[in-house]
Amino acid sequence: MLRIILFEDNKNYREALTDAFDLSDRVFLTKSFKHANNAVKEIKQYRPDVVLMDIEMPGISGLDALMKINEAYPETKVMIQTQFEDEHRLFVALCRGAWGYALKSDSFDKLEEAIVEVHQGGGYFSPAIAGKVRRLFMTEQFTKTPLYTPLTEREQEVLEHLAKALKYKDIAKAMFLSYEGVHSHIKNIYSKLHVSSRSEAILKAIEAKLI
Amino acid sequence: MLRIILFEDNKNYREALTDAFDLSDRVFLTKSFKHANNAVKEIKQYRPDVVLMDIEMPGISGLDALMKINEAYPETKVMIQTQFEDEHRLFVALCRGAWGYALKSDSFDKLEEAIVEVHQGGGYFSPAIAGKVRRLFMTEQFTKTPLYTPLTEREQEVLEHLAKALKYKDIAKAMFLSYEGVHSHIKNIYSKLHVSSRSEAILKAIEAKLI
DNA sequence: TATAGATTCACCAGTTCTGGGGATAAAACG
C-alpha cells in the first residue's frame, strides 16, 4: 500500500479526496494538511511515498513548499495538483522538481493512477498540461539558462514602461518606436522572463528587482 | 513679461522650448531643469509666475513635485505638460492642484496662450484632455472621497487574484463565480481605484499596500 | 418596511494584448 500525504486548503476538495482514498486499495492517504507552512517537518514525520501538493494555499505556496521539500528530501516525490493551467506555474513547478502536474478537473481514477506512476519513478501530466510541457521544451531554453535570460538594454527600457502601465502606443511614443517595434520587444521580454502577460512581467520584474 | 520655469528631462524638447520662448514677447523662460528633484528650492529662488512641469523625469516625478510645490508655495501656478493622455495621471494632477494639463503635441502658440491664461487665474486643458476632465467629473465622486473608496471584502479578494496575474476565468474558478461576476467586481475595483487596467490596479494596490 | 449597499450574472461593442509568422539592416564577434 502506497502512502501519501496531501496539502490542500479547500475543505470540500480535501474531504472529497479523503473519502475517495478511503475506498482505494492502492493508495493510502496518511494525512492531509490545509497549508504547507510546515511541509518539510511533516514530510520528515510521515515519510510519504508521494506528496500531493496544491499551489494556492494560505501561507507559503505549494511551489515554495515543493522547493523546500526537494532541498530537504530530494527522494520524496511531489506531485502538484491545482486548478490553474498557466505555463508560468507549470514552468516553476518543473524547475523545482515536481514529478507530476495534475489538474483538479482530472478524475479520481486518473489521479490515483498518476500517484502510482509517480511512485514507480514515472511522471504524470494532465493532458492539457502535457501540451504545455512540450511547448515549454520547444520554446524555452530554460535548461541552460539561469532563472531568466538577461534583458538587453532596450528591452529593459520597454519593461520599465510596461511597468508604468503605459499602453503599447504610449511606450512607442516615449521610445520613438513603432507600435510593432514595441510589440516585438515585449514578445522577447515575455519569452525571456517566462511569462505571458504584462501583469506577470511586472510582478516578476518587481520580484527580481529588475525595475 | 511673465516669468516661467521649466522642468523637462528631454533635451531636445527642452531646447526647442527654450528657443521658442526666446522669441516670445509675453513669456520669459527664466530657467529650465532636467529633473524636479529640487523643485521646491528652485521655486523659492526664482519665484516664477508659472511652472511648466513634465511628468516622466528621472528622480521624483512631475506629479510628486507638483504636490510638494503646492504644499510649500500654494500660490505658484503649476501647469503639467506631458505626452501621455491617461486618466490616471490626469486625475492625480487635478487632485494635486495642477492649473493646466497640456500635451506636448499642442502647438507652441497654444502653450504660450495657456501659460498666460493660467497666470491670469484661468486654467488650460488640451482638447483631448478636456474631454477626460469632464468624464472624471461625471463618473468619479473624487471630490468627497479619500484617495480611493474602500474596497469591499469580495472586491479585495478579486484584487488579490488579479495581482497574481490570474485570468478572469481562473479567478472565477477560484472564487466560485462566473466570468461575468468577476468582470463585474473588477469594473468596480477599477472605478474605486481610479485605474483602467489590471497593471495599474496592481501597481496602485502595491503602492497603497492593499495587497 | 423601505432604502441602500453588496454580490452576482448577462449581453454587447469595442480596444488591447498575445503569439505566430517573417523581414531587413546594423552591430558585434570570432
Place this chain on the structure above:
DNA sequence: CGTTTTATCCCCAGAACTGGTGAATCTATA
C-alpha cells in the same frame, strides 16, 4: 568576412480585457 545578436518593423488571428447598461438577490440598516 561570415555568422549571430540586436533592434526594428509588418501582418494576421485569436484571446483577453474594458466599459456601458441592466437586472435579480440578499442583507443590513434607518
